[in-house]
């Protein structure tokens with residue numbers, strides 16, 4: 678059980694499953710069926726077993742009931758999305774052929790899907806189930822569109838921030854006066870790392886926030902401005918000084 682803040686700052690708690698969204702990229706299952714053509718879903722092999730620990734596919738999605746915002750944790754990244762309503766529009770799902778297909782279900786809808794997919798392959802389950810919406814994600818991951826059963830655009834999301842956490846990031850759990858350090862991304866050490874990008878904000882382990890101006894040596898050293906000091910002086914920072922990097926200047 679855990680808490681997380683939504684893209685608009687609301688507190689979400691997943692203890693009762695309320696914000697939990699099960700989301701899967703359909704293309705992954707097409708590849709998966711080629712690798713494991715005999716795969717059948719049953720009590721011993723659930724759909725989430727197919728993506729567990731799979732880089733880029735094991736999505737941890739949270740939905741905020743207050744503002745309908747979305748937070749997606751994947752690998753060492755957190756992507757924040759804000760809901761955008763659309764007036765009735767005639768955009769159709771088949772106009773977005775170059776975008777990735779996704780399916781998604783709220784936790785409370787998941788049990789019915791589980792019952793449906795017993796004895797089916799993961800791809801049959803995804804293609805045959807009457808999902809309320811089918812989703813398309815833009816290649817740059819900036820936009821998510823939801824299409825209704827007739828294939829028309831119903832609503833969407835725009836990315837409001839993207840954060841990546843250093844595998845060496847040490848964070849703290851607080852319980853009363855006690856602070857317990859933990860390393861949530863320790864599993865990623867040596868496997869993946871943050872990618873520092875020009876214009877993004879580096880949140881340093883010593884709490885400073887530096888906007889990156891140039892990359893001196895990729896993965897080693899960067900030049901940027903301390904945004905909280907008058908005149909925003911230039912400083913040089915080391916890759917190992919960075920706790921996280923984000924697209925926008927928000928505290929993470």
Ligand SMILES: [Zn+2]
Pocket residue numbers: 683684685686687741742743744745746
């Ligand atoms: Zn919210």
